Amino acid sequence: MTKQWWKESVVYQIYPRSFNDSNGDGIGDLKGITEKLDYLNELGADVLWLSPVYDSPNDDNGYDIRNYKAIMDEFGTMEDWEELLAEIHNRGMRLIMDLVVNHSSDEHAWFAESRKSKDNPYRDYYIWRPGKEDGSEPNNWESAFSGSAWKYEEATDEYYLHLFSKKQPDLNWENPTLREEVYEMMRWWLDKGIDGFRMDVVNFISKVEGLPDGKPQEGKKYASGGEYFMNGPRIHEFLHEMNQKAMKGYDAMTVGEMPGVTPEIARKYTDEEREEVNMVFQFEHVDLDSGPGGKWDLRPLKLSDLKENLTKWQKALEEKGWNSLYMNNHDQPRMVSRFGNDKEYRVESAKMLATLLHMMKGTPFIFQGEELGMTNVQFDSIEEYEDIETLNMYKEKREEGVSHQDIMKSIYVKGRDNARTPVQWNDGLNAGFTTGTPWLKVNPNYTEINAEQAVNDPDSTFHYYKKLINLRHTNEIIVYGGYDLLAEKDDSVFAYERTLDGEKLLVVCNFYGEETSFEVPSHYAGKEGTLLISNYDNEAVRELPESIGLRPFEAAVYKV
Template structure:
């Protein structure tokens, strides 16, 4: 395996709108981020991934971009952004920016021109089609509910939008459009950024002819994802992007790729193919969804989680590289989802951090994870801001008459606003996030859960994360060791090893709120060992069995 800086790094994701507000308007901003860089440096992170800060009407919180080369007014100015980059680099931290090029905003100048007439030079920057029998060109459903086509009467045609109708899909078949995007990427790389996180990048190639999706239940719209995920030209486009832009910079790339499996991930991340360094796959975060999709809740089985992580760890062992995450701006808080955010919040948050950071791959920390921030339960749907959540509620409750309490329950568990409540800096009003009225309410538990308290407490989740990050810098085995799973059928504990030359890590994780025990295999008994990290006071050395307290995590370094 070749060594690269991005393999040895720990990455921290900032959702700018919710991180730190510097001017009291209730919206997090770039000057606010600058004031907190020392906090992140102290945590030990190497790379910051900044969710979109570009000009945007903010229909989907900045993922609808109206100008790729300018900064959103709410968040600051280009001078603020340039200072942020300088301050990060001065502290030895790298910056990766979001690249959102499956779609733009409908307020982008390209689209404003595109919709004017069928022969406009920008018409072919987007995907336009005439209707069929007085209806949409096909039956595809938008990710945000309803049809993925929007009628535009100026030219009597429809444009495709896999997401919101204010996010028209870009037409990657057009070489001029592709060149515009490569020029824009170069603009940011020349400013000194260190790479890109690529939003739904495996959606950019659509199947020729845009056929109807299978619809056995005869619904108004059906998921056309098989026709726009991992499409026929996706590898050509990514390789061209590398040739045209990325190869000239020592840049890191991570592609967000819903619907990618291990075999596809090998193609995307094989270093010889020159596409992306790693991908975000979604298999493990779909395990607690029923047949009805994300909002159809079902309990998570630990054996399913083990099977999924093991498949990806083993699958990308020789070819490719894993990205490691349990939450982000689109996913609920990990301690609420995979741990216990009440009685064992601190223990289970540390256990989950241990689980992730001891795996092979690059770990991603989402803002607030390092202090154990939790999901939120707002009293009313009126307090939610996320377009996906609001559209789903509308469709299920207002259109289909479903029970609002049941729908709210699924929002409490899976809604994206769980991750977007403002960062809890201290126990002052609004958690110290703003002196104004926050754009989204702060989780009421900020008085108990906040960064100020966590930094002061040597036993906090924050200091535990500092140690996890430090260990990665000190032990090559954590970065490059091979992975093996033990007791795969156990529904209570997750145990795996990492092996590099004469060393072995034994990682023990109790995923329950009850005591468990692990029977140590004969070949691991009687070896010289030390505890690298644990979330309880644990004694070095072990016999034939190791008892585990609720949500306990222990990592032994064993010399073979």
């Protein structure tokens, strides 16, 4: 396995709209990010990932791109972006941009042309089909934001495919001219000096020929259709071509967001010899608390499921390929509310979950505010929510007769706006995010949970994350060591060991709010263990006992 800077890095995701507002319009912006670079540098972040800042009508918060080479007005100007990049590089950090090329906005110049006529040169940049003989959609696929994945256009009497919003028509990757346009755009950004891309639902770009009907879902009009567009027939070919034509010659990293990917497929995508992408975001571990009805169908997480899943991924990509490590992002609820205890043990459980992830093999991704232990939010009214997925689901469920209270329960746990409330900088007006009216309400707990408080408190989650990042930078075993699960049958402790060149790390995490103990494996008996980090006050060096008593959500890492 080769050593690479992106394997040794920690990535910090910025959702610009909610990060920091410099001009008081209630929307985070590029200058606002530049203002906070010293904070991110102090944390120790190596790479900043910027969610989309391109020109967009904002139907899906910037993931509907109107112009790939322009900056959205409300975020600032290209000069602001160039200043941000220069300041990031001045601090020794890197920048990766979001690449959204499964679809564009319906306001993109390509689509404006494409919809004009069937013989327009841009027609084939998108996926158009006639309806079935009975006048229904070309197939029964469902949009990720509910309803049909097809929209009818009277002008040409055909439908276009949109796996997401109606304003996000899917690009036709079967068209080599379209692919060349995408690669040229990627090189344009790389030439500006960026350090790589996070690729939005990139494993959706190859669809099965003929776009067949999906397997109907019980009691639903539409089928997911995922078996015909996730990891499709030409996906490896397209990603290898992208690597060769867009990424070759640049010292840049790529991470592909890939719903529905398995460890076996991920190994192919990330095997360095195949030259496709460096790592993938998989979703299996963040679907473990979803019932058969999907993400809104709540069920408690079983620790045994999480252990089995993360271990499966660790082992599958141990020799070939590379893992990304995350529990939070702009599409996922706050991990301390979801998998920890965001009340009584908020700080302890946030630190425990961070320890669990950061000590594994792979590149850790931190989502803004995670390092402060920010929590989910509960707005009283559906009118206070902004997320298109949440609003569409609410409307659909109400039409089905589900009560407001029951739907809100799901939103409080799983809604995407949980991650998107503004970053809590201080205990002042609007948490210091803006002097205006924030685009999305601030979580009311900002008076207790905020960056100013955390930076000034040596025992805060911020300082704990800083220490975790520093340990990764100074201990090769954390980056490159092998992984083995311990105490597989233990219902309350997640423990594993890392091994490199005769050295071992013992990682022990109590996943729950009750005291418990961990039986230390016999091969550690009597050995001296240096305590690298713990979320409680523990002795720095001690002989490892036969059993370690663990307090609620306690985490400890020993170097042996």
